[in-house]
Amino acid sequence: MYATDSYTTSPQTRRTRPSRSTYLPPHLRNTNPHSTFSDHTPNSYTPDSPTHRFPPTRGRAPPRGRGRGRGRGRTYLPRIRPTFHSNPDPNPFEIFEKFDDLEISESEENTGINYDVYDDIPVEASGSDIPEPANSFNEIDLGKALNDNIKRCKYVKPTPVQRYAIPVVMAGRDLMACAQTGSGKTAAFCFPIISGILKHCNVGLGSSVNHSGVASPFALILSPTRELSCQIHEEARKFSYDTGIKVAVAYGGTPITHQLHKLEKGVDILVATPGRLLDMIERAKISLKKIKYLALDEADRMLDMGFERQIRKVVEQMGMPPPGVRQTMLFSATFPNDIQRLATDFLSNYIFLTVGKVGSSTELIAQRVEFVQDINKRDRLMNLLVEQSAKENNGKRALTLIFVETKRGADSMEGWLCRNGFQATAIHGDKAQMERERALRSFKTGARPILVATDVAARGLDVPHVTHVINYDLPKDIDDYVHRIGRTGRAGKSGLATAFFCDKNSPLAKSLVQLMQEAKQRVPSWLTQYAETSASYGSSRSYRHGGSKFGGHDFRNATNMGGGSDYYSSAYANQAAYGEPCIAPSGAFTSYYSADAGFPVASVDSYAAGAYGYPYNHGSLVAGAWN
Numbered sequence: 001m002y003a004t005d006s007y008t009t010s011p012q013t014r015r016t017r018p019s020r021s022t023y024l025p026p027h028l029r030n031t032n033p034h035s036t037f038s039d040h041t042p043n044s045y046t047p048d049s050p051t052h053r054f055p056p057t058r059g060r061a062p063p064r065g066r067g068r069g070r071g072r073g074r075t076y077l078p079r080i081r082p083t084f085h086s087n088p089d090p091n092p093f094e095i096f097e098k099f100d101d102l103e104i105s106e107s108e109e110n111t112g113i114n115y116d117v118y119d120d121i122p123v124e125a126s127g128s129d130i131p132e133p134a135n136s137f138n139e140i141d142l143g144k145a146l147n148d149n150i151k152r153c154k155y156v157k158p159t160p161v162q163r164y165a166i167p168v169v170m171a172g173r174d175l176m177a178c179a180q181t182g183s184g185k186t187a188a189f190c191f192p193i194i195s196g197i198l199k200h201c202n203v204g205l206g207s208s209v210n211h212s213g214v215a216s217p218f219a220l221i222l223s224p225t226r227e228l229s230c231q232i233h234e235e236a237r238k239f240s241y242d243t244g245i246k247v248a249v250a251y252g253g254t255p256i257t258h259q260l261h262k263l264e265k266g267v268d269i270l271v272a273t274p275g276r277l278l279d280m281i282e283r284a285k286i287s288l289k290k291i292k293y294l295a296l297d298e299a300d301r302m303l304d305m306g307f308e309r310q311i312r313k314v315v316e317q318m319g320m321p322p323p324g325v326r327q328t329m330l331f332s333a334t335f336p337n338d339i340q341r342l343a344t345d346f347l348s349n350y351i352f353l354t355v356g357k358v359g360s361s362t363e364l365i366a367q368r369v370e371f372v373q374d375i376n377k378r379d380r381l382m383n384l385l386v387e388q389s390a391k392e393n394n395g396k397r398a399l400t401l402i403f404v405e406t407k408r409g410a411d412s413m414e415g416w417l418c419r420n421g422f423q424a425t426a427i428h429g430d431k432a433q434m435e436r437e438r439a440l441r442s443f444k445t446g447a448r449p450i451l452v453a454t455d456v457a458a459r460g461l462d463v464p465h466v467t468h469v470i471n472y473d474l475p476k477d478i479d480d481y482v483h484r485i486g487r488t489g490r491a492g493k494s495g496l497a498t499a500f501f502c503d504k505n506s507p508l509a510k511s512l513v514q515l516m517q518e519a520k521q522r523v524p525s526w527l528t529q530y531a532e533t534s535a536s537y538g539s540s541r542s543y544r545h546g547g548s549k550f551g552g553h554d555f556r557n558a559t560n561m562g563g564g565s566d567y568y569s570s571a572y573a574n575q576a577a578y579g580e581p582c583i584a585p586s587g588a589f590t591s592y593y594s595a596d597a598g599f600p601v602a603s604v605d606s607y608a609a610g611a612y613g614y615p616y617n618h619g620s621l622v623a624g625a626w627n
């Protein structure tokens with residue numbers, strides 16, 4: 001732990017909300033000591049919570065063994081047959097299929113992930129007593145069963161968000177984490193949940209379902225879309241394989257009876273979309289009173305206008321233990337300040353973590369923006385697809401994801417592509433759930449290598465081999481653009497994102513230019529001109545609400561900095577990392593790296609800098625930044 005400070009709850013930070021009329025299902029009434037939360041643990045942040053920068057990992061990675069190189073040092077272990085007696089999962093063969101090979105291997109071969117791309121990634125953490133990051137999975141006490149599954153997944157070492165986030169949650173802390181798309185956030189919240197349940201809960205003793213058939217999971221993972229819930233469910237099942245932990249999923253659009261039937265067999269980790277979950281709670285099929293871990297994936301989306309009411313109901317009015325009793329984790333690639341502020345209602349003394357130039361696209365994604373008038377878009381798309389199929393050789397099918405604005409547009413585009421000889425399918429919110437699942441499956445398998453989608457497919461979906469994302473219609477919000485293009489360039493792989501820009505997209509121009517510059521992309525001069533002249537200047541949601549760039553700052557500090565502060569560049573991070581006291585170009589941060597301590601010890605907090613005896617330069621700070 002970095003015992004850098006001792007913070008007490010600031011009374012001003014305590015937020016109260018008007019009470020709402022609350023429906024409590026019969027089975028929850030007067031039974032739960034936590035069912036009224038008027039005195040819940042307040043958020044114990046102070047606006048001047050310290051921010052820590054961590055050095056890049058370059059040079060600190062554990063030495064590679066002799067296992068590199070074809071055929072050398074590969075560890076062959078006896079093939080493990082699944083032993084289903086200890087895993088009461090109703091359909092274990094699904095899992096067997098997912099593990100293409102259940103052999104446990106230490107080899108770095110076949111992992112398919114280029115960990116080197118993460119070496120220089122900048123990391124910031126703010127809050128009190130921040131646990132130290134881990135360099136390897138072995139350094140974290142995850143338990144043998146989970147470690148075996150990590151090896152089965154061929155995860156050789158943690159991605160940066162995993163290195164930093166897992167120790168935070170394992171230390172019992174709440175977390176708001178912001179990390180680039182495709183950087184492994186799912187495992188970052190699943191691993192500590194699984195490990196915690198194995199250590200602290202009575203798994204397998206029938207505790208997760210009572211005699212009246214009400215299931216009481218220990219962990220709840222909420223996500224905004226049905227497909228993402230299914231994906232997290234599959235991941236969590238893989239990670240829990242052979243541990244005895246039961247994972248279930250609840251999402252709408254399919255008959256509830258099948259899902260209820262599964263719940264009756266018990267559930268330790270429930271992955272759900274909010275609407276279906278509320279339905280199940282109201283039918284007295286799920287109780288939240290034993291929840292120890294609550295994770296919100298795509299947390300900014302979960303708390304924006306579309307979902308906030310439902311999330312509040314689930315978290316605050318359905319008997320779930322309050323913040324401080326349960327542990328809460330919020331993850332996303334983007335975190336606007338206004339949403340961060342809302343989220344504090346669900347958190348207690350949390351750590352805010354940003355990994356990477358957060359909210360920005362990774363540099364692994366090559367971004368191209370073309371000026372195309374609406375009337376010419378189909379022609380241009382056709383040319384792109386023809387060029388692309390000409391390049392596809394080696395019999396390998398690359399997958400292309402095309403984003404359009406409307407559901408009708410998606411259907412019409414699907415029909416047009418098919419009529420023109422392309423194997424396309426479409427996914428959007430008006431399709432029946434079975435059709436949605438069929439579309440996604442045929443895309444994933446390559447049977448239909450072109451998927452036309454609305455934003456329903458923008459967040460979280462992890463489809464390997466998506467090499468090209470085309471924004472046929474650009475979204476209105478830059479965060480949506482970040483999530484959309486993040487369907488490619490995942491897990492260290494590279495990808496291409498093409499956007500068709502026309503006059504009506506000019507409000508997005510400024511944020512698009514800044515995003516592209518952050519990701520070191522070539523920005524066409526016409527787009528820069530649009531950015532300079534368009535109404536995007538001063539436009540509210542188009543560019544990083546609250547002024548913090550790419551949603552990557554702890555709003556507790558950002559509000560104190562008067563907003564508008566620049567995120568530091570890699571060069572700046574490196575400067576800090578190599579031991580030089582330095583001032584961020586915009587005066588946003590002061591950061592030092594201590595050779596003795598091995599980590600950066602000072603940050604935005606002048607007290608923190610002073611405390612470690614380093615010179616502190618107020619010279620370039622933004623006026624009023626510390627008030």
Ligand SMILES: Nc1ncnc2c1ncn2[C@@H]1O[C@H](COP(=O)(O)OP(=O)(O)OP(=O)(O)O)[C@@H](O)[C@H]1O
Nearest residue numbers: 113155157158159181182183184185186460462491
């Ligand atoms: N430590 C690891 N080693 C190798 N691969 C990993 C590791 N962690 C995650 N992955 C793989 O990286 C891919 C992306 O992970 P994941 O879907 O969790 O990303 P994400 O950060 O949640 O993305 P998004 O922001 O789009 O939701 C997945 O295919 C996952 O299996």
